[in-house]
Amino acid sequence: MTRAAPVVGCAACGKAIDCCEFCDRPDCPTAICYHCLGVALSQATPELHDHGG
């Protein structure tokens, strides 16, 4: 099985990807790769306590 050629670049890191990891669209103007999306979502998640416990 052949894989489609990458058509977009991640808006955060520039990596070539098949489609946006958030919306699955190959023509997404704000496409984001799996890695950058994971980092962004994890940074947006606050610790439960100030001390990180």
Place this chain on the structure above:
Amino acid sequence: MGFTQVYDYVAGKLDWLAAGGPIEGTSAGRPRAGEVARGDVPTCGLDERLGEVQARVRAAGWDACVVVNQERVVLGLLRAKELAGDPASRIEAAMRPGPSTFRPHVPIAEMAHRMVDHDLENAPITTSDGRLVGLLRRTDALRTAHEPHQAEGDST
């Protein structure tokens, strides 16, 4: 310290959060995707026909359906575009396979912001092992993100 029963959750706190486990703490009052996602979203299996599913989904007042297996692991998604396909086609052929899914602990404000940016109507929320928690609708995400909530006034 007086604890008589102590457990070590080996998979770690993030895995607990991603599985939608109950949480406590100063940030626990912030709304998250898993609380806002609609667990009553219609579901269907791979072997059904699109026509049957279309009727069921419309009768329930939805415009989306999540394709799951017997363990409720998400296999695909039927949004409005896919639901408008040939009624005779099998779900496996009609669905959008392997959609991006998100964990229940992601803050609702982050999801709402990204769903607007990406013009995404809905997003499946699953546990880290892929089981359906519910479908997060953009309208619900935006409404909840803009509501005042418990943690907003916290100094943490």
